Amino acid sequence: MDLAAAQQVLKTTFGYDEFRPGQKAVIEQVLAGENTLAIMPTGGGKSLCYQIPALLFNGVTVVVSPLISLMKDQVDALNDNGIAATFINSALTQQEINLRLQELRQGDYTLLYVAPERLDSSYFIQALGQLPIKLLAIDEAHCISQWGHDFRPSYLALSTAIEQLPTHPQVLALTATATEQVAQDICAQLAIDPKQEVNTGFARDNLNLTVVKGQDTDRYVLDYLKVNQGEAGIIYASTRKEVMRLTALLQKKDIKAAPYHAGLDADVRRQNQEDFLYDRVAVMVATNAFGMGIDKSNVRFVIHAQVPGTLEAYYQEAGRAGRDGLPSEAILLFRPADIQLQHFFIDESEMDDEHRRQAYHKLQVMTQYANTQGCLQQFILNYFGEDSEPCGRCSNCTDQREAQDITTDAQKVLSCVVRLHSRFGKGVVAQVLTGANNQRIRESNLSELSTYGLMAGQRQKSVGELIDFLTAAGYLQAVGGQYPTLTVTASGAAVLKGKQTVHRKTAQTVHQSGPENSALFEQLRTLRRTIAEQQQVPPFVIFSDKTLHSMCDVMPETDAAFLTVRGVGQSKLDKYGERFMATIRAAAHADTATSAD
Secondary structure (H helix, E strand, O other): OOOOHHHHHHHOOOOOOOOOOHHHHHHHHOOOOOOOOEEEEOOOOHHHHHHHHHHHHOOOEEEOOOOOHHHHHHHHHHHHHOOOOOEOOOOOOOHHHHHHHHHHOOOOOOOEEHHHHHHOOOOHHHHOOOOOEEEEEOOOOHHHOOOOOOOHHHHHHHHHHHHHHHOOOOEEEEEEEOHHOOOOOOHHHHOOOHHHHOOOOOOOOOEEEEEOOOOHHHHHHHHHHHHHHOOEEEOOOOOOHHHHEEEEHHHOOOOOOEEEOOOOOHHHHHHHHHHHHOOOOOEEEEOOOOOOOOOOEEEEEEEOOOOOHHHHHHHHHHHOOOOOOOOOEEEEEOOOHOOOOOOHHHHHHHHHHHHHHHHHHHHHHHHHHOOOOOHHHHHHHOOOOOOOOOOOOOOOOOOOOOOOOOOHHHHHHHHHHOOOOOOOOOHHHHHHHHHOOOHHHOOOOHHOOOOOOOOOOOOHHHHHHHHHHHOOOOOOOEEOOOOOOEEEEEEHHHHHHHOOOOEEOOOOOOOOOOOOOOOHHHHHHHHHHHHHHHOOOOHHHOOOOOHHOOOOOHHOOOOOOOOOOOOOOHHHHHHHHHHHHHHHHHHHHHHOOOHHH
């Protein structure tokens, strides 16, 4: 099967002229019958990598997806595009499941979405065995690895399930975030030759990364939402209590916000998620229970109001902004107290010593990310084993704030670490420098050190933040797991000897996250929402924001012109073309009349 057929489907069904990076390579391997691992950033177009082959194969493509809330959205979007797809999950009765299996046997569907837990059932495997399954696509494949940030035991049954299916379908594993270790794990467990890995890199060119430190976080959030009024966004917090507090704060300020966490009643969660997907609520305040694979393409910003435990989790969640390719923003609000909260989560977990050690290390990396003054995207890409140039877009790359020379304070901190013979961590170093008089200081005779009280005029919290900055900048290194100790690096030694200076910058202002919206765009967005409500599907299922912006650029008034709009295929033209073109014609004629005046 050649790529020309895939190119034709891309244009006529999905309305795109060209494949995005990596899509062509993945589809080529899948059409050639190769088991494949696709590592592509969120919003990189992973779903087309199995949807296009599904339309070209004779048989059924089964898609393993971890969230039932996502399945319905994906199936709605496919059905709206004229593609026969269905799902089977716990939201259905046994009678409904049996009916769908019967329809699948009759060849009524091309794609079937299932949760990984389904494949634990021998009854369900037996039912799948009666279907002509050609391809098994495994979404969020990093969940199969114990070293991934979101390991799910149910994914471990997948390799057994594949062996039990009579058609022995080929496998396509897809993920947005996988370290080299996780990628090796995926390949080993799903019998994928590592040579068949397609990795387009982890960069998101439309996503601006921002870190905000040392500011009133509530004030920052409120200011940001005021500037970005009406735009869709997600605010993540680490605890249910903080989710509810933030939601109440926003609602008090008349911001349309809803909470989401595992402690809420299932019906409330479902309603809040639906309100967000349907644009009835602009902001979702949530724990990480919300969001994996959320298909809402017009999320303009993701704000982490508390620090997550790993850089993988952070980038996965941040990647939910700007899936449509339009400029969007991911903001991390950093407070050292949030690191202590994550420490508590690790301490209270039931993980073994090796996994706990890894968890502490990953939390140290998260702290370093928050405190680096280098390029934020470059830091993330380096973590995933990818070399890159500075992105030129993140808050560090575009930072015009004046840098202050803090060499003297840095030397005080570094000197204290040396005097402590690298035997203590951040807390004790800050206590010694600020002249604390507690039991530990007294018992260890630390008040006798020459560096004791050197920074007595400063708060311990401020000195702790300075230590975080010096660690992120590479002047100090945190060594160890649960209670890491600090040691001076070669760069730090150069600072101590006066051969190198240290500079640090101060507070940030808010700005608009996405592109300017024209009056026509708002009219098209209103029309889209009206149609979505009528059809009872989320607005992005009709058209993405990017497609609406493309309509504003092209201003199509004929069928042929409407088909040139990015994201418009024949099915979308037939269903919606006339209504959208009527709005565009009215706007064009209004502009003409205004010009004539």
